[in-house]
Structures are given as structure tokens and as C-alpha cells.
Amino acid sequence: MIRMHSLRQKLAAVVMLTTLASLLVSVAILIAYDLRHYHRALLGDMSTQAELLGHMTSAALSFDDQRLAAENLALLRIRPQVRAGAIYNARGELFASYAAPGEAREFPAKARADGVQIEGSNLFLYRRIIENGELLGTVYLRAEYALVSRTLDYIGVALLITMVAMLLALLLTRRLGRIVTAPIFAIAEVAREVVSTRDYSRRAPRTSTDEAGELVDSFNAMLTEIEQRTGELETSNRAIAREAEERARAQQEVMRLNEQLEVRVHERTLQLETANAELELAMEEAKEANQAKSAFLSAMSHELRTPLNAILGFAQILTSDSLPSTLPQKKEFAGHILKSGRHLLTLINEILDLAKVEAGAVNLSLEPVELGDVLGECRSMIEPIAAERGIRVLFPDACETVVEADRTRLKQVLLNLLSNAVKYNRDAGAVVVDIAFDTPGKVRLSVQDTGLGLRPDQLDMLFQPFNRLGQENSGQEGTGIGLVVTRRLVELMNGTIGVSSRVGVGSVFWIDLPVTVPHALALKEAPPALAQPVEAPEANARHTLLYVEDNPANLKLVEEIVRFRPDLRLMAAQDGHLGIEMARLHRPDLILMDLNLPCVSGIDALRTLRSDPRTAHIPVIALTANAMPRDVERGLAAGFFRYLTKPINIDEFTEAVNSTLAWIDRRAASRKEQQP
Template identity: 55%
Template sequence: MSVIRNSSVERLTAIGFAATLLVLLWVGVIALVHEDSGNRAAVHVLVSIGLLLCFLGGLLLLAKRQARLQAARQSATPAARLLKAGALQDAIFNSVNFSSIATDAQGVIQIFNVGAERMLGYQAADVVDKLTPADISDAQELIVRAGALSDEFTTAIRPGFEALVYKAMRGIEDIYDLTYIRADGTRLPALVSVTALHGPDGRLIGFLLIGTDNTARKQVEAEQALLDQRLRDQQFYTRSLIESNIDPLITTDPCGTISDVNHQMEMLTGRTRDELIGAPFMSCFTEPQRAGEAITRVLRESKVTNYELTALARDGKETVVSFNATTFHDRDRKLQGVFAAARDVTERKHFEHALQETNVELQTAREAAEKANRAKSEFLSSMSHELRTPLNAVLGFAQLMASEVPPPPPRQQRSIDQILKGGWYLLRLINEILDLAMIESGKVTMSQEPMSMTDVLQDCKGMIEPQATKRGISMTFPSFDKVFYIHADRTRVKQVMINLLSNAIKYNASGGSVIVQCVASGTERVRICVKDTGTGLSADHLAQLFQPFNRLGQEDSGEEGTGIGLVVTKQLVELMGGTIGVDSAVGVGTVFWVEFASAQAPALDNIEEVALERRLLQAPESGEQPTLLYVEDNPANLALVEQLIARRGDLKLVTAIDAYLGIELARAYLPDVILMDINLPGMSGYGALKVLRDDPATAHIPVLALSANAVPRDIEKGLEAGFFRYLTKPIRVREFMDALDVALHHAAEIRSGQAPRPASQDHQESKELSC
């Protein structure tokens, strides 16, 4: 009521002052309007007095109002402040965003707010006056914290609640990571602020622990720590790779300034990593300009390999290195620089230089060896000819003496037999030495083609059985009903088998036996075995078996031999792609075996009736058919050509099984065309061609080569030797028939007196037909 009363009085006082001021102003205005000079001074005085009174009244009213407001404020502040403080406390202790835990001075929980209940899963009734914050915290963390605080404050601090509040008790603001143990046993990372609470008298009355959930931050920190660790591991791994490399490694920026090196580069240059980083790349080498060009080239081409530079060490040592370099970029494909790896090639350069010198020496030695080999071959060929000529007379006259009528007396007959025996042995020795020399010089020609092994064994049986019968050795050959075909040279295979059979008879026991077997070995090989019942070979003798001129202790046995037959046999077998082996037991006997690649039986392939039809129409009616002489020792090939010529119908075929017979038949029949195998027994096709060309009676006859030697060099060699055409096996019928037509046409031109085609044209067509 007093407040209301004071307000009314103040209001009335203000109204009075305002009315007085208005009256005075009105009087003054009237006086001024009537311009009463006598009253003007009085009016001024009255107005001034009125204004002064109004001002003083206003001040009085303002002072009284201010005093009233101050009194009212002093009377209302305590209650409002208490109300506001209570509201704030309720908001803080009931917030769910953070936990508030207040304890007494001994650490027993007194306040456990709603945020603490939700975060930790406990009800306030479960912990208030019962537990301390240490009871719901990670004990191991408290032990660690106590140890850390003990080291910091040089005093022993017990784990538990003391470790939680030790800093707060000393007025040190403390915020740290704490792990709470929830009611369900799970763990909650929290960021906790610990504050000491004091009473009005300054006495410690408790502690306040305010915490926030730190799980998200911990996860982020853990992920970041994991990324940092991976980055460190990757950096360590990358650095380890760089440092463990045996080659010097170096990186530069695009300007050629070194940005990193490994330890090997430090050793190469004799400078530390710190000294090298920031230095120009070209400063590490004896030719700076060339080293700079290397960086420029890498930047231009993105890659350079085997770029040789000479590294210059601090102590002046020079090392030749081969650089492989490439550019590298960041994840945005922006060029970062050049990465280069250098390999020390000093030793390799020395080796290459030495090798070059050695190659020169080897080339010189090879040329000398080839020259010596040619000289040896020429010498052996010459000696063979020189030895055969007188030996021919010796053997010829000895045979004449042995065949005289009446026969010579027994004493003289024994002398003649010894002459013949020594002569034939000497001839065999000459042949074997010449064969070995030709094999070693690589001049043996092979005509490998499908051939019947059964036919070869049948021929060998007829040739070897008289020798076996003479010595009382029984021979057993496989049945000739089953035919085995191999891919080899018929003449050389027969030579191999005769040698093996002769040895089996020669070194057999008296009354012994020789067994020959021919069987399939797997799906692609044929094995031929020659088993004897001789004394057998020891392990030492087996190791020396294929050594030239080594007769394995048989020198005094009375058996003739040179010690090179098996050497020639082995080399011939291997030249034909075969293998040779031996199994032997002392006192039991020996088995020699050879294997060759199996083959299909030769057949007439690609025969086209159209290709033969026009030849049948051209057959002359007079019966005078052109003659074809075919010189071939392989029965299968003979049969094949016989079939082809029979189906053609316009040629008469004459055949010979070796070059000598072929030459005689050529001279006797003067055939229109001669078809000749290259690899013939006794004399090759080349030798026969030379004899025919040297004889005026046969020099004009076109001679076609037909051989299994089908490599381009063989074909070129045959054409250069003078063959009219060079045909290869297996026979391509159309090509074969066309070649015969050209040869027959050529022969007809010669008979008619027309000039034959130029040899160069024939030669060119021969190459076209043979390709």
C-alpha cells in the first residue's frame, strides 16, 4: 500500500509543477504580445522563477523515484536469485547429455544424475551412499594413473578413488580419459572433468565428476591411429624395399634434382643421403651432359632401359652402371619426377671385352680347325683313293690266282688265302676310317624316309647267315609276316644292323646263338635287339665301349677288328634321330639295341586322276615309249614309282638298286630321263651324276633328283650340282608328273636338234617346283 501511495503523491506533485509552469508561460506570452515594456521585466522575473521551481521539482521527483526503485530492488533480489539458481541446478543435474556424479570428501557418491543413469545403466539408488566412482571405473586404468601420478608428484598414490581426485584436491584442473564399467559389464569411454567442492569456510566437502560419452571420439582416434599405423607400416615397407634392393635407386624431380636415394646409391657415390638429396642428378657421373640427356629422355618417352653411365665416387672411383628409369605420378596423375635403378655392369663390361677377345681367338681357332678338318677330309679322301687302287690290284690278282685251273697247290692256296684275308680286312679298315672321318666332318648325307625294317632284316639275314654257319652260330630272326616301318635312311640302317650282327657272330662262343628281335617300343618307337651268347662285358668295358680304336682287350684274341665299328654305328644311329644301348652280363652274353621313330607305310597320296588322264591320252601308238631310269635302293619307293608310271601309261620304266648299276644301265639303254635318289649305297647320287655328266654318251640326259633331304640348302646344293630338277619325298604327284613332262620335253628337243632351254631358266623353274 505504501508503494501505491507514494506513486499517487508523486503523480499529483508532478501535475502541480506542470500547471504552474503553464500559467507562467501564459502570462509571459500575453505580456510579450501587448509589448508592455513596463511589465516586461516583471514577466521575465516571474518566468525565470517558474522555470527554476519546475526544474527543482523535477529533480526532486527523479530523486524520489530512483530511491523508490532502489528500495524495491533491494527488497526483491534474494528471492529471485534463489529461484533462478534452483532452476539451473535442476537443469544441470537432470541433463541426459553428460553424467554428473557428486561425492562427499571420502568419495562416496551423493548425487547421481539422470545423465549418469542413462549412460552407465545404474539407478541412483544403487550407487548413492554405496559406491565410489572408482568402483564403476576400469581398475587397471586407475593403477596406471596412480603410477603416472606417483612419478609426477614423487609420492606414492594409491590406485582407486585417490588416483581419480589427486590433482583436483590440489586445485589442479583435471580432465582426462576414463573408462566406466556399465551395470551390464560393458565399457564406456568417457571424458571426465574432476572438480573439488569446498564449503563457505573453504573446507573440502566433496568432488564433482562431470563426464561425456567419448565413444565416437575414441573410434575416430582408433581409426586415425590405425590409418597412421598403416601409413607408417607402408612407409616402412616401402623404405625397406628401397633399402633392401641390391641396385642403387634414385628419384629426382622433373628438373633433375635428386629427391631421394637408397644406401646402395650412397655407397656408389661415396656421399651420404643428405648430401645427395637436393644435388643435381648429373653431378654423380663422369659425363654430366649425357646424364642430363638421360633425364630429358625419360621425361619425353616415360621410360628408358639399359642406359649406360659411368658413376663418379667422391674418391674418384668410376663404376659403369646400366640405368632403367621411368616417370612417376601422384594420384591425380600429376608428374612428380623420375625413378631410376642402376646396376653395376663393370664386371659384365670386362667380361664382354674378354669374351670379345675370346670370340676372336675362338673364331681364329675355328677357322684353323675347319681348315685342318678340310685338309684331313681331303687327305683321307685322297688316301682312300690311293690305297684302293693298289689294293684293287692285290685283291684282283689274288682272286685270279685262287681261281686258276688247275687250282694252286695247298701250300700256295694257304698263302693266297692269307693275302685275300689281309686285303679284305684292309679294305674294311679303309671304309670304316673314311666313314668316321665323314661323320665327324658333318659330310654324311642322310635320306630319311618311311622304310620297312622287316625288309632290311630280311636282306641282312641273307648276307650274314653264311658267316654264322661257317662259325657254327645259330641265327634266329623275327617273323617277316609282321612289317615294321621306321623313319630312317635305309642304307645307313642296313650298315648299322650288319655291324651289330657281325660283332654278335665274331665275339660269340663256339656253338652259340644270335637272336634278333623287332618290337614296338611305346606308340612312336621301334626297337631292334641283337642278343648273343658270348662272354659278356664287364662294367669297365661297358664304360669304354664307344671309344674309337678301343677293342676292349680283344687285340690278342685272333679276331680281326678296328675298334671304330661301334663308334660309327652309334653316330649313324644318332644322326638318324635314334638311340643305341647295350645290356651285358659277364658269362651270359650281350644285347645291343637300337630304337628309331616309327612311321606309317608309304602310300600313294594325293593321286589325282585328272593329273594322269592327259598322259594316257599322249601315249604313242607306235609302241616306242620314252624310257625312264629310276635309281633307288628302297624297295617301297621303287614300288611307289612303279605304280605311278604304270598309271601314267606313256613311259617305260627301268630300275637300278645302286649307282653303279644305274650308270651301266644308263650307258646301255640311253634313257630319255633319269630319276635318281641321292643317298645310295657305295656311290651317292652326286657321284653318279658326275660320272654321267663326264660321259659324252650320257651327258645330255636330264637327271632329276628324288630325295628325302628336303631342307632349302639341300635343294640349292642339288641344283648347283647340275640336277635338272630336285624333287623331295614324300612325292607330290602333280609336281612329280609335271617335272617328268618338262624333262621329256627337254629330251625331245635334244633329239630333234633344237636348242635346249637356257640352264638358268631350268634352274629357276626347278626351284619353283621344289618349293
């Protein structure tokens, strides 16, 4: 039937059918691709989320820590498509659960095997948690599966697009059809006249410059073809020759491009081979790290069970009626229990320190620290241990160097190096502590022992976690992670650590730390008003000031400043817990608070004070080395009355204390006036 219609109608029909077919195929492909991508992406995302949750909660399942597992599940709140999640233990029992706001907390009673199940608009996923070949539990996730709704939405959008496109195609075809068919109708009219009249002088009018116009020109050219045949043949021959030349040049260009392509393929092959080699090396390193971790866990199991064996064994003897013991024996048994307990605490602290360092949760207070004081404290702690094996420990005679470091962490680093020097030394050996200034602005502190030394291959693995360098069966206690923590702490204090060793001679561990100026120098710039000391400053004190600070040098500086103030009485606390208790007990007028405190940070201590009615009214001034603008903004937003940074500016410190005390006096006077 289509043959009976006009050219315009046929053209319109062809355009409409072509447009419809193209739209249907394109929309169908897009919908199918998007739905397939959505299904795969959702499954991949949920599988990855389940794997991540399983890895994060393996420790919680191992130690039966439901709170940690619930906290890990609570992280699912950032994934809005996850409606609920749960962790099952190895027995298939519900261990911890999470449900998005507004979702029902309905979970299967028992865990199922690995797999994915789709029911309506819900997707259920089960993934087992396996660590070192042991089944620890199962992860359960319930997510929104919107495949049907997306399909309906896409079908509606596809219908709308098809209708609009077909309408536009119909309008454009009617509008443009006349432009396409008009030259053809003109040629047909002239052709009928030429055939009937044999008048070859007639010419068809040219109304366009497209293919229809070319058709008109061709038709007109046919009328003069006889007299122009020779010229046209020559022109055609020249055109063929030019085309042959162009084809030859094109063939040469293709050959050149092929050669370039071969070179590129060769280069890319070399790159892939290099990448594969690097990947194999990385996989080998990961395999070695995993083996070291497994060995570490095995060693830690032995290390933790050894002191527990002594603790539980002697405790059973002390509590047993069938194994009577004398008082000296009980004291001996209690001593063994105490020694094993301390060793167990040391092991746990090392593991916790490594976990904090790896997680970036270590907060340091970088302040001027007198190196001589820290070395003196370390000397008093390490000499009794060394004396038990007849090892001499030699320290520098005098040291007035001041370094920029965290006092507590610096002491931990030095004690770890000294303990290792004693532990792995030979009996009646020596440990030498030395100080050198080889680099401007830096001080090098070295610890040298007379032990067996380390081989080059052992030096390469010295600072790797979970690696004891073959000392597992040497009889020496330890976890093999002390040096890892030591290196990370030194780096956090803007320092460097290194080692040199010779087999049979000994080892030298050294750390470089930046040198700075002590805060005590600021006392020389004190204003004249503070230059006259008072004999009994606390006798006439009107206000009580509590300073919470763990650094003795900083505490001494504030004591010296306040010593010239007869109206102030100073109390001090070395950590956040003690500061909170002293504030509750003594009710000071003003509190100075460091932020980087052991046990409880200054921010947390401030929250505790604000939540207690007994201390909520006491103004707290932050006095800290965190001097970045964002730190100041965060401190003021947390509720500090003022925010002072170290090193202390005495004028600024005095102004802050005076203005705060004046505010306290005005508040007290206002309350008295309001009383009847």
C-alpha cells in the first residue's frame, strides 16, 4: 500500500518509522544497561560493605565486644540504601544489630549461608566472617532494592520521550518534506516537457544547493552531454589519476601509522610487564606482612598466656585449702603474681600504643622539654634493671639542652631504647648514652649497647610491625612492636630515628630532635609590676586558681608567675581526672586547662565540668600549644572562657587572668544586690 502514496508521504513514513525504531532500540538498551548496572552496583556495594564490616568486627567477635560491633554497625547510617544490618557470632546467634530510622528491627533468628536473596523491594545479603581460616561470625545486611520502581519510571519516561520525539519528527517532516521534494517535482515536470517536445534547450530551475540541486545540474548537463563528452572523459581520467595518487599516499600513511602502532604496542607491553613485576613484588610484600602478622598473633598468644599462667597458678595455690603455704611462700607467690601482672600490663600497653599510632589517635603536646631531666628520670628507672645482670649504664655528666617534644612520649621512647639495650645485651656488658650536635638546630641522642648486634637483613626488617627478628625462642619477653611505636612517636615529634649495628660488637640506636628555647626565659621579660615577691602570697589570697597541666616545666612557669601575685592561690593537677576531682572538691574561682592531657583531654574535662552543677559556673581558660586558627575556633566553640597559646606571653596571660577575675567579682556583686 505504501507504493500508492506520494513521495512526500513515503518520506514522512520512512522518517517516522526510522525515528520510532531508533528510539525504541536506544531507550531499551539504555534502560536494560542502567538496570543491569544498578543491580550489579548494588550487589557489589553491599558485598564490599559486608566484607568491610566483617573485617572491622572480627576483633569485636574475637573478644566478645558487642559495643564495638554495634558502633561499627552504626556506621551504616551514612549509607541510606542500607535499611538494617546485623552481626551473628560463630554459632549463628544475633550478636549486634542496626536499623535505619523508621525501619523495623526485625532480624533472622539464625545466620544463613553466604548468599543474596531478593524479595520485593528488599535485598538480603549474608557474608561469613573468616579470619585466618576460622569462622568468627556472619554479616547480615538488608538494603533497598528499587529495580521494579526504576523500571516503571524508565518506561514512563521512555513513553513520554517517544511521544515527544515522534511529534517533533512529524512536524519537521511536514515542514522539510516540501524543501526536499520541490526540486524533484520540478525536474519531473521539465522531463515530461522535454520528452514530449524534444526541446533540449529547456533547463530545470535550481532551487537549492544540496543533493537535489546537484541532481538538477546533472539533469541539465545531460542535455549537452553529446557535445561535451570528450571534455568530460578527459576530466574523468584526470580525476581517476588524482584518486590513484591519493590512494597511494593514503596507503603510505597507513603503513607509517602501522609502524608507529607497533612501537606503541611494544612500549605498552614493556609498561605492562613492569607493572606486573611491581604487582608481584607488592603481593609478595603483602604475603610476608600477613605471615608476620600471623606469627605475631601466635607469639602474642604465647606471651599473654605465659604471665597469665603464673598469675592463675599462684593465685590457685594461695586460695587452695589443700595446698597450705607459709607466710614467706605467700609473699613469694604474691611477688610472682605482681611481676607477671606488670609484664602483662606492659604487653597490653604496647599493643594499645601500636593501635593508637596506626589509627592516628595519639595526641601530642609539643613543648620545650629539658633533656637532662628526662634522662635523669630514665636513669633512675633503668639502672636497677641493668644492675641485675651486671650491665653498666653510662649517661652524660650534664645536659642543659632543651628539645621540642612531648615529655611523656619522649620518656617512653628513651625507656624503650634503653630497655632493649639492656635486654639484648650480654651479661656484664655496657650501655652508653651520648648527646651530639651534628646538625644545626638538631640534637642527636644515641644509645649504644655491647650486645650480639644485628645482621643487614635484620636491620632491613627492624622497624616492621609484628617482627621480632627471630627472637621468639630466645627466652626474651616482648611483642616485637616496641620499635614500631617508637619510630612513629619520634616522627610525630618532628624527629628521625636510625640504627647502625655490627654483628658481635653491638648496636647504636639514635634519634634526632629539634632544639628549642625553654619557657623559663620568658620570666626575664616580666613586667615591673610582678618583680616584687610577696612573703606570704596565700595569706591574703582573694581568689583560687587551679592549673591542670602534665608538663612540670609549664607548671613551674605558671607557679613562678603567680608567686608574685598575693591575691592568688595556685593549685595544680597533673591530669584531667585529678583536675576534675579537685575542681569539685575545692571549687576554685578560675581554672587553667591544658588540652593535651593524659587519660582525659582538656576538651572532655571541660564537658564534664560543665555538666556538673557544682562546677558549671567556674570559668575555664585554655592554655595550650595548639595554636592553629582552627584550634582556637574549636576551643572557643567548646566553651572555654578564653584561649591562650604557648609559649606564654606574660602580659597576655596577666590580662586574661585579671579580666576574668574582674568578671567574677562583678558577677558576685550583682548576685548580692539581687538578694533581698
